[in-house]
Amino acid sequence: MPKNKLVDFRAVREAVTMEHVLSHYGLLDKMKRSGDSLSGCCPIHKGSNPTQFRVSLSKNLWNCFSECKHGGNVVDFISRMEDVSAYGAALKAIEWFKLDPDRVYAEGEGADEPRSSNEAPARPKSAQPSPVVEVKPEGNAPNPPLKFRLDKLQREHPYLTERGLTLETLVDFGVGFCAKGMMAGRIAIPIHNPDGQVVAYAGRHVGEPPEGTPKYKLPPGFRKSLELFNLDRARKESGPLIVVEGFFDAMNLHQLGHRKVVALMGSSLSPAQEDLIRRHTDQHSQILVMLDADAAGRSARDEIAARLAKFAFVRIHVFAKEDQQPEHLTAEQLAEVFA
Ligand SMILES: [Zn+2]
Numbered sequence: 001m002p003k004n005k006l007v008d009f010r011a012v013r014e015a016v017t018m019e020h021v022l023s024h025y026g027l028l029d030k031m032k033r034s035g036d037s038l039s040g041c042c043p044i045h046k047g048s049n050p051t052q053f054r055v056s057l058s059k060n061l062w063n064c065f066s067e068c069k070h071g072g073n074v075v076d077f078i079s080r081m082e083d084v085s086a087y088g089a090a091l092k093a094i095e096w097f098k099l100d101p102d103r104v105y106a107e108g109e110g111a112d113e114p115r116s117s118n119e120a121p122a123r124p125k126s127a128q129p130s131p132v133v134e135v136k137p138e139g140n141a142p143n144p145p146l147k148f149r150l151d152k153l154q155r156e157h158p159y160l161t162e163r164g165l166t167l168e169t170l171v172d173f174g175v176g177f178c179a180k181g182m183m184a185g186r187i188a189i190p191i192h193n194p195d196g197q198v199v200a201y202a203g204r205h206v207g208e209p210p211e212g213t214p215k216y217k218l219p220p221g222f223r224k225s226l227e228l229f230n231l232d233r234a235r236k237e238s239g240p241l242i243v244v245e246g247f248f249d250a251m252n253l254h255q256l257g258h259r260k261v262v263a264l265m266g267s268s269l270s271p272a273q274e275d276l277i278r279r280h281t282d283q284h285s286q287i288l289v290m291l292d293a294d295a296a297g298r299s300a301r302d303e304i305a306a307r308l309a310k311f312a313f314v315r316i317h318v319f320a321k322e323d324q325q326p327e328h329l330t331a332e333q334l335a336e337v338f339a
Pocket residue numbers: 042043044045046047064065066067068069
């Protein structure tokens with residue numbers, strides 16, 4: 001698909017119903033139907049009041065009367081759920097619902113992303129114009145603690161066994177397979193802030209995801225660049241701080257007894273993450289940067305180490321082979337790293 005292809009938002013809004021979208025998220029069955037409307041808990045702010053979120057089927061609009069104080073059309077809804085621009089949301093809808101490219105792409109290319117899905121001509125018979133998508137504030141406002149917990153996570157799942165995690169580790173990290181809700185069909189991994197409050201769940205696709213499906217699903221609005229996975233517990237441990245890329249790397253090292261480990265949740269170190277490490281170390285601290293041996297990890301590790309070296313002793317672990325990563329280290333190999 002060409003970059004920045006113009007999207008006909010009106011065609012997308014007309015081709016996709018709120019029922020399609022709710023069903024895509026596995027939420028349609030959870031809504032109460034009454035005449036022309038659906039009502040239920042707001043999936044955007046994850047409310048628990050079942051009357052606060054409402055959908056008008058004939059108008060194809062939704063509204064949250066609680067925290068979101070917001071409503072809109074199908075594109076706005078996807079934009080909120082996925083934390084992407086209206087343009088990004090329209091592209092997702094086109095892909096998910098296999099919309100006819102001849103209908104949903106407008107002529108021409110290279111336009112700027114529109115700020116909202118309403119900059120395209122409005123739907124003629126729409127009784128009320130839907131509100132403009134809010135622009136998310138920038139800055140480092142912290143991720144708010146979640147007001148709910150995913151319960152009934154299944155600890156014993158073949159995928160988790162296959163990845164070498166013991167039941168004890170899974171219980172320790174609160175990780176398990178999720179059968180219902182937004183993370184349905186995924187492995188849910190709680191992410192805590194440094195105070196130990198859960199700020200998000202990451203949903204890992206079981207196995208290799210098909211083309212177009214993300215490996216990890218994160219809640220809309222959650223900013224992973226503000227957190228370090230496992231910092232809440234690692235900061236209480238002694239010894240060198242090990243910095244790895246992924247959740248499973250961190251869980252494996254923890255399982256092998258190296259509990260002072262944090263994961264970047266990617267192969268880059270954000271300024272906020274750098275600051276978190278700075279605040280939880282001093283000039284006598286040792287940091288071991290242990291990124292994957294793939295191209296992304298190799299290109300990131302020197303820069304990350306240089307930034308951390310401004311305030312601590314930093315060592316880089318270099319794997320011998322390109323397909324190696326901390327998740328696959330055995331106890332013996334890890335002992336060698338520290339020998
Ligand atoms: Zn809401």
